[in-house]
Amino acid sequence: MAAPRIWLVWRIGVFLAALTPLLFWGWQVANNAAGPEPGRYLLLNIGIGALWMLLLTLSLTPLTKLTRWKGFALIRRQLGLWTLAYATLHLLSYALFILGLNWALLGSEIVKRPYIIVGMIALTGLAVLGATSNRWAMKRLGKRWKPLHKFSYAILALALLHFFWIVRADLREWAIYAAVAALIMATRLPPVARTLPKFRQRFSR
Numbered sequence: 001m002a003a004p005r006i007w008l009v010w011r012i013g014v015f016l017a018a019l020t021p022l023l024f025w026g027w028q029v030a031n032n033a034a035g036p037e038p039g040r041y042l043l044l045n046i047g048i049g050a051l052w053m054l055l056l057t058l059s060l061t062p063l064t065k066l067t068r069w070k071g072f073a074l075i076r077r078q079l080g081l082w083t084l085a086y087a088t089l090h091l092l093s094y095a096l097f098i099l100g101l102n103w104a105l106l107g108s109e110i111v112k113r114p115y116i117i118v119g120m121i122a123l124t125g126l127a128v129l130g131a132t133s134n135r136w137a138m139k140r141l142g143k144r145w146k147p148l149h150k151f152s153y154a155i156l157a158l159a160l161l162h163f164f165w166i167v168r169a170d171l172r173e174w175a176i177y178a179a180v181a182a183l184i185m186a187t188r189l190p191p192v193a194r195t196l197p198k199f200r201q202r203f204s205r
């Protein structure tokens with residue numbers, strides 16, 4: 001009985017860790033500590049948070065291969081759903097604070113900022129993956145489930161493109177996220193993927 005309890009504590013810990021930034025940013029806004037544009041503060045921070053969540057989710061498979069620690073695999077679905085939650089809140093803050101819920105503005109906004117379309121495609125992809133991440137969908141999709149969920153890498157590329165488009169005048173921060181993404185993607189290349197368990201064996205000697 002002890003082992004399942006440890007995994008439950010681990011999962012609750014991850015849940016609280018994922019929730020904390022949102023509570024912190026909300027608290028900053030409520031206490032007038034979010035600068036002159038609290039809506040934008042939320043939009044940008046939650047956008048970065050969504051990217052973090054996506055990168056963390058995609059790092060869990062290589063980390064499992066490298067360490068064989070079950071804990072990483074156990075939180076994959078949870079972090080995937082957190083990515084979707086962050087991206088949805090990012091969209092909500094855009095709709096609320098930038099559009100003021102005036103959807104008629106969306107057309108001219110998209111013409112002015114085409115990166116919004118890229119963000120929308122990424123969010124739609126995340127929603128599809130979120131909706132098919134349960135056991136029922138896994139069973140129904142069978143062999144098609146894995147290739148479908150490989151689209152998470154395309155979503156990562158779209159999220160990076162969305163970010164690139166916004167910050168292209170100064171790519172320093174973006175380059176760090178792109179480098180981490182490239183590292184995670186590299187671990188999926190068959191020759192690299194094959195060496196990960198060997199690394200583990202070398203270090204466990």
Ligand code: HEM
Nearest residue numbers: 044047048050051087091094116119120122123159163166
């Ligand atoms: C419907 C979907 C989306 C919309 C409408 C949207 C819209 C926006 C807008 C308006 C900005 C601010 C641009 C500015 O500086 O003026 C932004 C920034 C950003 N978004 Fe999105 N976005 C969407 C989806 C996503 C997704 C799925 C991700 C990541 C997984 C993401 C990550 C980011 C990041 C990292 C930033 C830059 C934050 C910064 O400059 O510090 N967005 N987005």
